Amino acid sequence: MKQIDARGLSCPQPVIMARKGMAEMGSGKLEVLVDSVTSRDNVMRAARLEGCETEVSAKDDEFSVIISKK
């Protein structure tokens, strides 16, 4: 699974990186690492706008957003 490290980047960078990743991958899963709730929510919303499903797990201050594209 491809991983995008958007930790420490402020919006809209995580969204731009996630969108680029979604556009490049065709179908499958993509993991986006972020370290703020704002970035987590924004990446999830961007994924939903693209018709993808998301799954989130949290570890300390960081979040992993797994984007599934069919």
Place this chain on the structure above:
Amino acid sequence: MKAGFFATRWGIVAVGLFIGVAAALLQYWGNPPNMGVCVACMERDIAGALGLHRAAVVQYLRPEIMGFVIGSLIAALLFREYRARTGSAPIVRFCLGMFAMIGALVFLGCPWRALLRLAGGDWNALVGIAGLTVGIGVGVLFLKGGYNLGRTYKAKPFAGLIMPLIMVALFAMLMAKPLFGRAKQVVDGVETMIITGPVFFSAEGPGSMAAPVAVSLLVAIAIGFLAQRSRFCTMGAVRDVILTRDFHLVSGIVALVVAAFAANLVLKQFHPGWEGQPIAHTNHLWNFMGMALSGLAFSLAGGCPGRQLILSGEGDGDAAVFVLGMIVGAGFAHNFTLASSPAGPALFGPAAVVIGIVFCLIVGFAMREKFA
């Protein structure tokens, strides 16, 4: 109301409605016309109160600015979102803040005030909003081209508390009204020392118009709290529509305008027209260009002035640097005859806008990933 409500479409709409009504009411309670909340104007007034500029009509320690930061801090602490962080090109952000303020003071308002001016019937705001949109559009082109100010890094918690502490200090000065200035004065050949500001408080003009301190502070704390929860951002609203066709944030600013318009109608504060609007001028070119500069600077810095204040309250040291850049920029804007007045643009305002746009374009090109 569950914690996640503000992340929803209705959440952001509710926050926009609240800010719109609150702003109209703050005007009704004493704030300057169409300036219930204006981050640029209010930071400019703070710069004046501290003596960073000496424009006597715009000097006041606006409690709204303090409230936004403190409200955001409270929300961030309550919801465990307080994270001290810094290190993403602070000097670039400082300069972007300076030029954003200069652009805003050529137009006479930040994006929040542009919306409030529109809601009050000042059609010149439409020109400013058009400029803002174009400026943000140019910023989006840079973002698509790989523009990026780099990562922030986790800092010790205290680092993020400095901005809220500055706000507490400002509030203490608002309460105590100390006079730090000492100046020599010669009367009939006799030299005496007079005690003067800073802190300065305007005796007339917009700086003398203010809602009661407690009211301003409490309303602003509520706005700061809600804006932190909802990520309310005017620049982000326009940017997201252009960049990703995401209409989430923009629904909040539409709600703000509708609510302020309705409240203005009820409070008899709606006066449509181009001419004679309060604290506004009718020079379309420089209303447009001033806001275009601001929009570009906001998008390169990642947030409108309100959002930067909110971020500075939740621990973002880089946003705090942007805010300080804006306050210093306000000092330059008035000291260097850059800030417009109701008579129109000031002597050197247009030149400063051009310099600011050139600076932002250089930043946009220079800070692309491929060059990093």
